[in-house]
Amino acid sequence: MPKVFVSKEIVFGSESIGKDSVFLGKIAERGIAQNVWLDASTEHVVAIVGKRGSGKSYTLGVLAESLSSENSQISSIAAERAVLLLDTLGIFWMSKYVPTPDMEQEDIKKQLFRLKAWNLSSDSQPNVQIFVPAGFESASAPKDAKKFYLDVSEMTPSDWAFLLGIDLFREAMGILLNVAYVKVTAEGWVDGELEKNMRLNPKYGIDDLTNCILRDRELCSESLGFDIRTRRALVSKLNSFTKYPVFAKIGTKMQDVLKKGVLTVLLLSDVADDIRCVISSVLFRKVLTIRREASLLKRRIAVGELKKEDVTEEIPHVWLMIDEAQNISPAEAATISSPTLVKLVREGRNFGISLAITTQQPTAIDQRIMAQVDTLIIHKLTVRRDIDSVLSNSKTLPPDKIYLASKELSYQNLVRKLPVGYALVSNSETPREFVVRVRPRVSVHGGFEA
Secondary structure: OOHHHHOOEEEEOOOOOOOOEEEEEEEOEOOEOOEEEEEOOOOOEEEEEOOOOOOHHHHHHHHHHHHOOOOOOOEEOOOOOEEEEEEOOOOHHHHHOOOOOOOOOHHHHHHHHHHHHOOOOOOOOOOEEEEEEOOOOOOOOOOOOEEEOEEHHHOOHHHHHHHHOOOOOOOHHHHHHHHHHHHHHHHOEEEOOOOEEEOOOOOOOHHHHHHHHHHEOOOOOOOOOOOHHHHHHHHHHHHOOOOOOOEEOOOOOHHHHOOOOOEEEEEOOOOOHHHHHHHHHHHHHHHHHHHHHHHHHHHHHHOOOOOHHHOOOOOOOEEEEEOOHHHOOEOOOOOOHHHHHHHHHHHHHHHOEEEEEEEOOHHHEOHHHHOOOOEEEEOOOOOHHHHHHHHHHOOOEOOOOEEEOOEEEOHHHHHHHOOOOEEEEEEOOOOEOEEEEEOOOOOOOOOOOO
């Protein structure tokens, strides 16, 4: 049995509390009162599951604030990470505030009471910044939210095909889109109206695509080109997205989004499903690319090919977090964001990327993602199918015997009866699951009903 279980601290994912770990809560089993920490020295894939109101988003907030906090009570981080949280419900922007006695909301008053009972301080100002996709600002968004712009040139033909609702390989409009994209970004094209060679432009905009579709000599050729109705229809579809400011020629720099020790919340609650998936898809690719390049640079430094001072800007290791991840990577629907997220999960840990997701329905998440999970945090579930799913995905054995009020319970009944804020935690590095009471947050949780 690992040494951790005879110490005063339990660290999921490690044998002892070290330089990089975050405070999760306390063991909630009879005769065991240790604090529970989650190892953050290596990369992880964490899934937090539970029915609505069970505390799963709260637990995600606990992880997010710990990884971006200077409060030593909840965080022991030597190498600061960047945290990017995709907020599909619009509740995490309140993480920028600490609870104070003058706040009238009843849930915040209860939070202050719990913090006092746990002897935790909420004095440290959270390191939080908020982004909202440009054009999707609403009255519900915080006043100091920054506008997020998606660089159109980061979008692939597959992104556009998903957004436009066309088949890239079977429909004439999809084939035209693919050909025009290659001409604009890789080959160059000939403007038939101006009789001018147009250079390739990897940093393209929507207007570059539409100009090529309408004016390229080959695409407009009566014998070899595409029907004028097909070209006009595709241009009309593409132009319909110029009304969304989020699609821009100059996007928000990832260095402004991925900052050491900072929780960046991207508000996606008011964004249409298809646009949300495309934004997510592009972000997943960019995070993976950036971290892959940063990892390669470090390897070159390690063997003497580069000097450390030659690397001007370091992109930190990243925790990517997705609340209600079934909205971005569903199990039963084809979205552009699912394959890119699966690729990130499979490869990302090699390049310093961790993932944490929440969902009400474990069976609704792409199972290729669930297969990569090393830490499973299970809040209350009531649907048998979902309970069976988490049991099949468990990384360790459940306790030999489970008692509640001196009555022995089955594993399924325990999951059904977990109180709000309690969870079963299963980690690949621990010998069995433990029941944990999640600690109170030190920043405001926006999940209350108002």
